[in-house]
Amino acid sequence: MNVLITGGLSNLGLAVISELSEKDINVSVLDVKNKKNKKRYKKNKNLINKIFFNDNRSASVLSKAISDCNCIIYMGNDESIQSIGNLINEINNSGSKSCLICISTSKVMGPTQAKKPPIKTSDKINCINGIIISNVNKEKEIISSGIRHSILRLTYVLDTSGDYNDDMMKILYEHPLDGRIEVILDLDAAAAIVNASISLLSDNVINKKTFFIGGGKANGCQIYNRTLINGILSEMGIGMIDENCFLKDLNNYCFDWYDTEKSNELLKYQNHSFNDYLDILRIKTKNGGPVVKYLAPKIRATLEKESPYLKK
Numbered sequence: 001m002n003v004l005i006t007g008g009l010s011n012l013g014l015a016v017i018s019e020l021s022e023k024d025i026n027v028s029v030l031d032v033k034n035k036k037n038k039k040r041y042k043k044n045k046n047l048i049n050k051i052f053f054n055d056n057r058s059a060s061v062l063s064k065a066i067s068d069c070n071c072i073i074y075m076g077n078d079e080s081i082q083s084i085g086n087l088i089n090e091i092n093n094s095g096s097k098s099c100l101i102c103i104s105t106s107k108v109m110g111p112t113q114a115k116k117p118p119i120k121t122s123d124k125i126n127c128i129n130g131i132i133i134s135n136v137n138k139e140k141e142i143i144s145s146g147i148r149h150s151i152l153r154l155t156y157v158l159d160t161s162g163d164y165n166d167d168m169m170k171i172l173y174e175h176p177l178d179g180r181i182e183v184i185l186d187l188d189a190a191a192a193i194v195n196a197s198i199s200l201l202s203d204n205v206i207n208k209k210t211f212f213i214g215g216g217k218a219n220g221c222q223i224y225n226r227t228l229i230n231g232i233l234s235e236m237g238i239g240m241i242d243e244n245c246f247l248k249d250l251n252n253y254c255f256d257w258y259d260t261e262k263s264n265e266l267l268k269y270q271n272h273s274f275n276d277y278l279d280i281l282r283i284k285t286k287n288g289g290p291v292v293k294y295l296a297p298k299i300r301a302t303l304e305k306e307s308p309y310l311k312k
Contacts, residue, residue: 237288
């Protein structure tokens with residue numbers, strides 16, 4: 001079995017590569033060449049059979065990349081392929097019989113906090129911004145392409161690699177503390193993606209189906225943002241910041257709790273809990289260590305200063 005991952009050098013892409021390698025599946029990666037990706041490839045090249053760097057979004061490079069693969073995992077990033085339409089055209093024009101796993105996001109549902117959870121894939125989509133519209137259009141292109149496919153809408157993915165940066169906090173500012181959110185560890189998201197690839201190649205059970213992929217209620221992954229953010233900052237040794245740092249408007253917030261019972265039944269991926277993530281975070285960050293704990297008040301002040309919502 002040969003699998004191509006577009007955008008495979010992302011954090012989640014690397015988790016998928018690791019999961020594929022554990023199952024002795026040949027892995028090819030298509031991505032752009034930059035300093036960060038070159039470093040990631042060098043570190044993980046023993047897990048990657050072929051690498052295709054496509055800085056110019058060349059159709060010829062894309063054609064070579066898909067030439068001998070059975071399944072393509074489209075990570076939802078168009079940097080290396082220009083558009084999902086290009087990928088679909090190359091698959092159809094080449095006569096390839098590759099199937100396609102599309103990694104989408106649960107945010108396509110738009111704001112749903114006024115609804116009773118769990119949110120289902122059959123519920124009406126609410127396109128409130130260009131990002132949602134773009135993702136919905138990608139899904140529609142794949143559905144109408146005639147290619148064997150499955151669409152996986154991931155909930156909020158928690159990174160366990162230890163690659164933590166300021167971007168994580170910038171995202172969390174956009175999470176109302178009283179808003180519902182379903183999280184999933186990248187390890188479980190990767191398991192779902194790989195199991196979906198294997199399933200799609202072997203039978204029609206998930207063909208032309210769309211699923212939410214989340215950590216699940218039983219694993220304590222359906223929580224509130226207050227629990228999520230307080231847990232992260234506490235385990236990093238920083239402590240909670242001013243509650244006014246976060247978005248208040250639930251009508252501009254696009255996460256929730258989702259119906260993942262069927263997806264887990266078919267793909268068997270819900271293996272970790274939110275508490276497992278906190279344990280991993282504590283170990284990776286050493287609970288902040290003495291230096292962070294000493295500087296915690298200053299770090300909190302800096303985070304509060306960077307919030308777009310706290311009145312200066």
